[in-house]
Amino acid sequence: TYYNHHIYNRYRALNHHANMDNQLPPEVPVAKEEVAPRPVNFSRTFYGIMFDAGSTGTRIHIYKFIQKDPVELPVLDNEMYHAVKPGLSAYADMPAMGGETIRQLLKVAKKTIPKEQWIQTPVVLKATAGLRLLPQEKAKALLDEVKEIFDDSPFFVPNNSVTIMNGTNEGVLAWVTVNFLTGHLYAKTKRTVGILDLGGGSTQITFLPRLKKTVLTAPEDYIARINMFNSTFELYTHSYLGNGLIAARLATLGALGADGLDWKVFRSSCLPKKFREDWSFGGLTYKVSGIPDGFAGYKLCYQEVLRVVKGIVHQPFEVKGSSIFYAFSYYYDRAVESGLIDGSRGGTVEVRDFKKRAKEGKTLDVLPFSKEHSGQSPAAHIAQT
Numbered sequence: 001t002y003y004n005h006h007i008y009n010r011y012r013a014l015n016h017h018a019n020m021d022n023q024l025p026p027e028v029p030v031a032k033e034e035v036a037p038r039p040v041n042f043s044r045t046f047y048g049i050m051f052d053a054g055s056t057g058t059r060i061h062i063y064k065f066i067q068k069d070p071v072e073l074p075v076l077d078n079e080m081y082h083a084v085k086p087g088l089s090a091y092a093d094m095p096a097m098g099g100e101t102i103r104q105l106l107k108v109a110k111k112t113i114p115k116e117q118w119i120q121t122p123v124v125l126k127a128t129a130g131l132r133l134l135p136q137e138k139a140k141a142l143l144d145e146v147k148e149i150f151d152d153s154p155f156f157v158p159n160n161s162v163t164i165m166n167g168t169n170e171g172v173l174a175w176v177t178v179n180f181l182t183g184h185l186y187a188k189t190k191r192t193v194g195i196l197d198l199g200g201g202s203t204q205i206t207f208l209p210r211l212k213k214t215v216l217t218a219p220e221d222y223i224a225r226i227n228m229f230n231s232t233f234e235l236y237t238h239s240y241l242g243n244g245l246i247a248a249r250l251a252t253l254g255a256l257g258a259d260g261l262d263w264k265v266f267r268s269s270c271l272p273k274k275f276r277e278d279w280s281f282g283g284l285t286y287k288v289s290g291i292p293d294g295f296a297g298y299k300l301c302y303q304e305v306l307r308v309v310k311g312i313v314h315q316p317f318e319v320k321g322s323s324i325f326y327a328f329s330y331y332y333d334r335a336v337e338s339g340l341i342d343g344s345r346g347g348t349v350e351v352r353d354f355k356k357r358a359k360e361g362k363t364l365d366v367l368p369f370s371k372e373h374s375g376q377s378p379a380a381h382i383a384q385t
């Protein structure tokens with residue numbers, strides 16, 4: 001998942017149909033015409049705490065805003081970021097321990113935010129695929145635990161401050177963020193960019209279709225209508241739950257949802273023949289290995305993966321052209337690791353570049369979790385061919 005502060009600056013322009021509670025701190029009253037003159041030296045500093053509870057880690061973002069003028073929008077001054085692993089869902093059977101990770105991250109917030117600001121600083125947690133994949137009662141126990149910790153904290157806890165974000169909102173918000181950052185978000189915008197987000201548990205695709213046919217032929221729930229600048233945008237968006245990098249890898253191994261995890265070893269030709277390891281995801285540990293007396297390599301691995309995604313992936317005709325997509329999260333991590341793009345500047349790649357690297361065996365990275373980079377990652381963008 002990827003939640004960005006710039007959304008805050010644009011919140012007045014965005015009115016998403018789906019339920020997006022306004023979690024902003026109480027707004028400064030907007031001065032009406034007759035209320036002028038404005039106060040001299042008006043300047044207000046305020047903070048916001050956002051938790052991103054992803055399937056592979058929990059991250060805290062502490063934003064500092066400065067509002068220099070009561071009629072202007074606040075401006076982001078600084079962002080403090082900290083992350084812990086594993087994510088909340090790893091504590092499915094021990095919610096108290098999961099809560100402890102949140103308590104630790106709140107300590108960072110206390111150090112960063114001046115004491116007198118605590119009481120008016122909102123704290124919000126949005127969970128993504130990790131919690132969506134858990135049985136409802138386990139996810140609820142974790143959310144309840146987090147809520148209790150928030151209530152015990154000195155910060156301002158808005159209504160519904162601890163929730164699971166649905167896949168549509170995750171995809172739409174990423175699209176808004178990237179298009180805002182790339183300067184494509186304005187009234188009557190035609191040239192926007194698409195987004196591809198590859199998380200650990202789910203993966204999202206969102207773009208603004210140029211062809212009416214794309215909207216008409218898409219499954220109904222793949223179209224999200226959002227209101228911006230007094231017009232309605234019909235976005236193509238979908239979150240594939242269970243097809244994030246780690247979940248899909250386990251599905252390829254036939255391990256996701258399987259029983260006998262204590263003794264079963266899940267084998268795959270996507271792993272080197274002599275490879276053997278324990279992988280943990282969502283609170284469970286899986287024994288995985290290559291096929292020692294068999295084969296490993298691109299062709300067999302491709303067939304294995306195909307079995308998992310076949311019939312699941314909807315491929316809108318329109319993206320086959322020259323559409324520009326910004327890809328991030330694990331797309332970015334893997335592109336950097338396999339040497340396709342520069343880690344600090346990002347870069348442009350085509351899908352075929354990933355394929356080429358896979359054939360060379362260079363993306364056969366077998367670590368379940370890669371090092372997570374800092375909060376503000378440059379987007380690797382993919383020109384689809």
Ligand SMILES: O=c1[nH]cnc2c1ncn2[C@@H]1O[C@H](COP(=O)(O)OP(=O)(O)O)[C@@H](O)[C@H]1O
Nearest residue numbers: 001054055056128129199200201202244329330
């Ligand atoms: O703030 C961020 N900016 C950019 N990438 C991020 C940020 N937070 C997490 N990621 C990336 O998201 C991926 C992990 O996804 P996550 O654990 O959130 O899975 P999920 O979205 O399926 O729950 C990693 O590649 C990680 O680097």
